Amino acid sequence: KVTEEVLFFPDDRVACKDYFVGEDGCNNNDCRFTHFPNSLSRLYEFINGAKGRLDVCVFVICCIDLADLLIAAHKRHVLVRVISDGEQTEITGSQIWNLRKAGIAVRTNKSSFLMHHKFVVIDDQLLLNGSFNWTRQAISGNQENLMALGNKRIVSLYTNEFERLWNAFDPQ
Amino acid sequence: KVTEEVLFFPDDRVACKDYFVGEDGCNNNDCRFTHFPNSLSRLYEFINGAKGRLDVCVFVICCIDLADLLIAAHKRHVLVRVISDGEQTEITGSQIWNLRKAGIAVRTNKSSFLMHHKFVVIDDQLLLNGSFNWTRQAISGNQENLMALGNKRIVSLYTNEFERLWNAFDPQ
Ligand SMILES: [Zn+2]
Ligand SMILES: [Zn+2]
Numbered sequence: 382k383v384t385e386e387v388l389f390f391p392d393d394r395v396a397c398k399d400y401f402v403g404e405d406g407c408n409n410n411d412c413r414f415t416h417f418p419n420s421l422s423r424l425y426e427f428i429n430g431a432k433g434r435l436d437v438c439v440f441v442i443c444c445i446d447l448a449d450l451l452i453a454a455h456k457r458h459v460l461v462r463v464i465s466d467g468e469q470t471e472i473t474g475s476q477i478w479n480l481r482k483a484g485i486a487v488r489t490n491k492s493s494f495l496m497h498h499k500f501v502v503i504d505d506q507l508l509l510n511g512s513f514n515w516t517r518q519a520i521s522g523n524q525e526n527l528m529a530l531g532n533k534r535i536v537s538l539y540t541n542e543f544e545r546l547w548n549a550f551d552p553q
Numbered sequence: 554k555v556t557e558e559v560l561f562f563p564d565d566r567v568a569c570k571d572y573f574v575g576e577d578g579c580n581n582n583d584c585r586f587t588h589f590p591n592s593l594s595r596l597y598e599f600i601n602g603a604k605g606r607l608d609v610c611v612f613v614i615c616c617i618d619l620a621d622l623l624i625a626a627h628k629r630h631v632l633v634r635v636i637s638d639g640e641q642t643e644i645t646g647s648q649i650w651n652l653r654k655a656g657i658a659v660r661t662n663k664s665s666f667l668m669h670h671k672f673v674v675i676d677d678q679l680l681l682n683g684s685f686n687w688t689r690q691a692i693s694g695n696q697e698n699l700m701a702l703g704n705k706r707i708v709s710l711y712t713n714e715f716e717r718l719w720n721a722f723d724p725q
């Protein structure tokens with residue numbers, strides 16, 4: 382069955398990454414994060430489910446937990462590629478440098494216009510797309526949406542857009 | 554057949570609203586806008602196609618041409634409702650006051666968090682959703698996407714979200 386889900390934010394509480402996608406679950410008896418499924422926990426599961434390829438094309442990436450999931454995917458040999466906005470990589474809290482330090486290739490636009498997409502393609506078969514930037518404010522404060530669509534034709538349009546931008550933003 | 558399209562921005566040139574959706578077409582021999590179909594012209598057509606209801610839930614609304622299409626819809630007795638971000642209504646170029654002056658009901662969030670959605674539901678049967686705010690920069694400069702989906706289940710999820718926010722942002 383083709384995936385077709387919509388996640389709305391904000392969540393009431395921040396989902397515990399360890400509980401939902403950690404190898405050993407959450408061992409913290411005083412965990413201040415929630416163990417009830419919500420929009421963020423579902424997003425954790427989608428990203429953690431990547432087996433071969435993660436194409437991330439997101440304007441702002443500041444959320445440490447989501448960046449950590451990309452690094453974890455990279456460590457288990459998923460091909461992780463990240464496109465983000467050039468100016469946003471300089472802001473306080475940006476996780477772009479942590480991604481690069483971990484060995485993940487990141488490309489950005491050099492123009493003063495915005496690389497404003499907020500989409501992810503997982504294993505060439507699932508698209509996440511909406512208004513959702515990877516920030517704590519988007520998770521816990523803002524009104525946001527994120528669609529998860531497995532429709533092949535739509536996914537391929539976004540894969541093409543990712544490749545086009547990846548080549549356009551080639552640092553060479 | 555169920556609509557399923559993706560529009561990518563930026564467009565090379567701004568589409569001529571009169572040419573694509575004006576009652577009499579474009580009569581300007583020196584028109585500086587393009588008459589070739591592009592992403593914006595398709596968006597014009599979607600909005601202009603509304604027959605009964607337009608639920609607009611968009612973070613930033615500054616584009617005069619798109620705001621004019623909402624006012625034109627209102628004048629032909631389409632029920633137009635707009636939700637936008639409270640702080641963004643105060644910025645230079647915001648079209649929110651023009652919409653209100655024309656008699657369109659607009660509701661906004663009062664919190665410091667963002668009403669960050671950028672979706673539209675047309676006649677309860679077509680969803681437009683993506684990264685695209687209604688600004689000239691989004692049309693002509695930024696990397697942006699906008700999906701047009703007629704999938705009933707997905708449309709109904711966004712209709713529900715619209716009603717929820719419409720009630721939450723009730724000025725009374
Ligand atoms: Zn926990
Ligand atoms: Zn013209």
